Amino acid sequence: MSKYDEIRQAAYEANMQLPKLGLVLFTFGNVSAVDRQEGVFAIKPSGVPYEDLSPDNMVIVDFESTIVEGSLRPSSDTKTHAVLYKHWEHIGGIVHTHSTYATAWAQSQRDIPIYGTTHADYLATDIPCAPPMSDEMIEGNYEYQTGFQILNCFQERGISPKEVEMMLVGNHAPFTWGKTAAKAVHNSAVLETVAQMALLTEQINPQAPRLKDALINKHYLRKHGPDSYYGQS
Amino acid sequence: MSKYDEIRQAAYEANMQLPKLGLVLFTFGNVSAVDRQEGVFAIKPSGVPYEDLSPDNMVIVDFESTIVEGSLRPSSDTKTHAVLYKHWEHIGGIVHTHSTYATAWAQSQRDIPIYGTTHADYLATDIPCAPPMSDEMIEGNYEYQTGFQILNCFQERGISPKEVEMMLVGNHAPFTWGKTAAKAVHNSAVLETVAQMALLTEQINPQAPRLKDALINKHYLRKHGPDSYYGQS
Amino acid sequence: MSKYDEIRQAAYEANMQLPKLGLVLFTFGNVSAVDRQEGVFAIKPSGVPYEDLSPDNMVIVDFESTIVEGSLRPSSDTKTHAVLYKHWEHIGGIVHTHSTYATAWAQSQRDIPIYGTTHADYLATDIPCAPPMSDEMIEGNYEYQTGFQILNCFQERGISPKEVEMMLVGNHAPFTWGKTAAKAVHNSAVLETVAQMALLTEQINPQAPRLKDALINKHYLRKHGPDSYYGQS
Amino acid sequence: MSKYDEIRQAAYEANMQLPKLGLVLFTFGNVSAVDRQEGVFAIKPSGVPYEDLSPDNMVIVDFESTIVEGSLRPSSDTKTHAVLYKHWEHIGGIVHTHSTYATAWAQSQRDIPIYGTTHADYLATDIPCAPPMSDEMIEGNYEYQTGFQILNCFQERGISPKEVEMMLVGNHAPFTWGKTAAKAVHNSAVLETVAQMALLTEQINPQAPRLKDALINKHYLRKHGPDSYYGQS
Numbered sequence: 003m004s005k006y007d008e009i010r011q012a013a014y015e016a017n018m019q020l021p022k023l024g025l026v027l028f029t030f031g032n033v034s035a036v037d038r039q040e041g042v043f044a045i046k047p048s049g050v051p052y053e054d055l056s057p058d059n060m061v062i063v064d065f066e067s068t069i070v071e072g073s074l075r076p077s078s079d080t081k082t083h084a085v086l087y088k089h090w091e092h093i094g095g096i097v098h099t100h101s102t103y104a105t106a107w108a109q110s111q112r113d114i115p116i117y118g119t120t121h122a123d124y125l126a127t128d129i130p131c132a133p134p135m136s137d138e139m140i141e142g143n144y145e146y147q148t149g150f151q152i153l154n155c156f157q158e159r160g161i162s163p164k165e166v167e168m169m170l171v172g173n174h175a176p177f178t179w180g181k182t183a184a185k186a187v188h189n190s191a192v193l194e195t196v197a198q199m200a201l202l203t204e205q206i207n208p209q210a211p212r213l214k215d216a217l218i219n220k221h222y223l224r225k226h227g228p229d230s231y232y233g234q235s
Numbered sequence: 236m237s238k239y240d241e242i243r244q245a246a247y248e249a250n251m252q253l254p255k256l257g258l259v260l261f262t263f264g265n266v267s268a269v270d271r272q273e274g275v276f277a278i279k280p281s282g283v284p285y286e287d288l289s290p291d292n293m294v295i296v297d298f299e300s301t302i303v304e305g306s307l308r309p310s311s312d313t314k315t316h317a318v319l320y321k322h323w324e325h326i327g328g329i330v331h332t333h334s335t336y337a338t339a340w341a342q343s344q345r346d347i348p349i350y351g352t353t354h355a356d357y358l359a360t361d362i363p364c365a366p367p368m369s370d371e372m373i374e375g376n377y378e379y380q381t382g383f384q385i386l387n388c389f390q391e392r393g394i395s396p397k398e399v400e401m402m403l404v405g406n407h408a409p410f411t412w413g414k415t416a417a418k419a420v421h422n423s424a425v426l427e428t429v430a431q432m433a434l435l436t437e438q439i440n441p442q443a444p445r446l447k448d449a450l451i452n453k454h455y456l457r458k459h460g461p462d463s464y465y466g467q468s
Numbered sequence: 469m470s471k472y473d474e475i476r477q478a479a480y481e482a483n484m485q486l487p488k489l490g491l492v493l494f495t496f497g498n499v500s501a502v503d504r505q506e507g508v509f510a511i512k513p514s515g516v517p518y519e520d521l522s523p524d525n526m527v528i529v530d531f532e533s534t535i536v537e538g539s540l541r542p543s544s545d546t547k548t549h550a551v552l553y554k555h556w557e558h559i560g561g562i563v564h565t566h567s568t569y570a571t572a573w574a575q576s577q578r579d580i581p582i583y584g585t586t587h588a589d590y591l592a593t594d595i596p597c598a599p600p601m602s603d604e605m606i607e608g609n610y611e612y613q614t615g616f617q618i619l620n621c622f623q624e625r626g627i628s629p630k631e632v633e634m635m636l637v638g639n640h641a642p643f644t645w646g647k648t649a650a651k652a653v654h655n656s657a658v659l660e661t662v663a664q665m666a667l668l669t670e671q672i673n674p675q676a677p678r679l680k681d682a683l684i685n686k687h688y689l690r691k692h693g694p695d696s697y698y699g700q701s
Numbered sequence: 702m703s704k705y706d707e708i709r710q711a712a713y714e715a716n717m718q719l720p721k722l723g724l725v726l727f728t729f730g731n732v733s734a735v736d737r738q739e740g741v742f743a744i745k746p747s748g749v750p751y752e753d754l755s756p757d758n759m760v761i762v763d764f765e766s767t768i769v770e771g772s773l774r775p776s777s778d779t780k781t782h783a784v785l786y787k788h789w790e791h792i793g794g795i796v797h798t799h800s801t802y803a804t805a806w807a808q809s810q811r812d813i814p815i816y817g818t819t820h821a822d823y824l825a826t827d828i829p830c831a832p833p834m835s836d837e838m839i840e841g842n843y844e845y846q847t848g849f850q851i852l853n854c855f856q857e858r859g860i861s862p863k864e865v866e867m868m869l870v871g872n873h874a875p876f877t878w879g880k881t882a883a884k885a886v887h888n889s890a891v892l893e894t895v896a897q898m899a900l901l902t903e904q905i906n907p908q909a910p911r912l913k914d915a916l917i918n919k920h921y922l923r924k925h926g927p928d929s930y931y932g933q934s
Contacts, residue, residue, distance in 0.1 A: 100818075103901065105898055109816040109898060109899075111909065112905060118406050118407065119407045120333045134913060140916055140919050141919070175817070175819065199342060201901065202434065203342040203343050206437075216370040216373040217367065220374070220377050351640065351641070433575075435568070435667065436572045438572075438671070450639055457610070584808040584874070585874065586729070586874065654727065671805075680833060682836040682839040683833065690843070
């Protein structure tokens, strides 16, 4: 028994959803779950195949990326998670994958335009794609700086991680988050679907217009506004 | 035992087909089954994962969207179903999904052109895409007005819901129906396949012509005309 | 026991491969197996779901499309099969599907160009797409005339059904055949894969050249020529 | 018991991964595993379906393609494997498939551009596509010459098979290798995913730039350089 059992279990279960949802090949992804009271999070160990994961081998790390408990090396992306947890105090879980369509948009260095209500059920703006990082950031403490690339993107655009729970790092791949690790995984699957639909939309009609404001507001607010009434179909 | 057991069972079974046929992610879809004698329909509860559905938790609603029986909240799209049942007296089941290819066509705001016999086996026209709704309709009783957007589209084009059992709401997603809930689900799967084939056809040959009238008539009438003889291969 | 047990079993097993190989939605496909000595073939009954098929409900039909044995209606495409068996005396099985990529090429009314060795391992030419049938043929004995559309296409191009075991009927869908029903199904799966690869090839490089003759000859002849030595990897 | 049991087992297990990873249709692929001390490798027999494979029916062949042990005919691509083992002394396993996206790039005769970090996690250059072979090479000892086409491509470009473990033979299909047969299969799956992502990237943004050098170096070196610290997420 450990006081971290709950986040270990949550991180384990969320990580195991990634292959089931078709979001990862081999070990190309990781999920973490945070304990705000203890100031630590549980994250997937590095390079361990999904079939060998268990709650026990999740690694406990604090917001300075120091290992608190666990015998395995934490995911190489741990520093990015730590930066986000430290600066975004309301989020409870983070996911990083290289899912096919979302990664293709990241490689294309384009925001994913909001083309339909599937997208607007989750966020009221395009899905942001941060520009590729500067050489200085890359050559320095890369994974740590990746966290700041994400923070800076949101600050510059004046958008809130409470309202936009998914984004792309240019040339790299998607990150999502949420109140819990499970919700962050849910968002990863939604992002992948929305990314595919957006590409198909442009292929069917290269002049497809962005969703009109009335529909954006209706769909976003019926699920997320103070008077929300919508429970996903 | 309830006099609604039959439609509860039909709605339950039809809803469970959606994930099996790959037509939904999470809870992005709903099916209802009507009892014309009682003037009510059974519909999926809102936001409940497919693995937790049972015939018992289907919600019974009348054509004014009033809950008649059931402890859970009905699907948020219930009012759209109610409007269609009220005005189209011959239909027995309705499906709404956000299936990938059909939704991409809806986002593109284009009818799906009739390019081949797979399409003509089901309907003799392009698959209609209603325009996005007016701001007034969206900001008012949105899900109720969605029903009228569908009705209006069919009326303006002079097509019958008996002959065209599938359509797209622009910027939103597909709706299908049929004599039974099971047939409505069948139509949803056909729509998704036809939507994918139509995009691929345009990619292979941007000048691909619509299907000629003789083939449309032959394929549609051999399955649906008074002298139909065709049982789907 | 019936003297047709062998072809019933062969037709049954081959039909059951179609959903396993992802080549059919619902009942959009059919396979037949011929008995040359008896002058009959066994074919899937019309409109029966794959899960309800058994060797017993395959229908036995002669080359004039007359039912010889069986209580169910044979596939609506039976006349096309009958015409091909009657005129192409060496073939042992026939498959018709509406598989996604092959059907998209048929709808595009284009031959599938020979772009690589995967294609050349099976045939030394483009995969022919017969033009859509004339209105006269369509309005007459349609399924019977479909057989002649296929025969005419091969005759006009001077290609042999021994060397080219797959083709597309324009605006409709693919047909394949082979020495046995199992081989015909194998060819259907190969056609679908080659059709997808050819579209992707054109998307990656719109100027992609056809395969050079030396490679066509090498790959085709090492599997099919008199000195063949190749057993599919 | 045989002194080749270990490579037979390794080749068997690696071959069985190909259908599980969706990299082969029917028997369109083969894997081999080498024993450097004995100067032989174990390879899949020709034309045997995956479900009938066992460690026992792997064929043992030396670097001149002479069968050393085994009653079945070795894969038709055996000579290509032999040439690569003979000239690249550090590789332990080789895979050849006709996986869909990688083959489409090969048919397009284009290198796969390095567009993102998923690619850079594995190699620091574009994935090379060797030109189609000369008629002389094709008409001669074809499978043997295919090995030299691969060797020549690497030599001309001045790249090392230690650093680039995957490539395409123009108009044909991909080959991958690695320290073990299992790693070579891993590389085949990565290649297929990277090939799909690269096509999608060009579809989303035809002007998508290649990955910047700082990101290539960071991602490649954190996994492969002398100071590597990365364990695949």
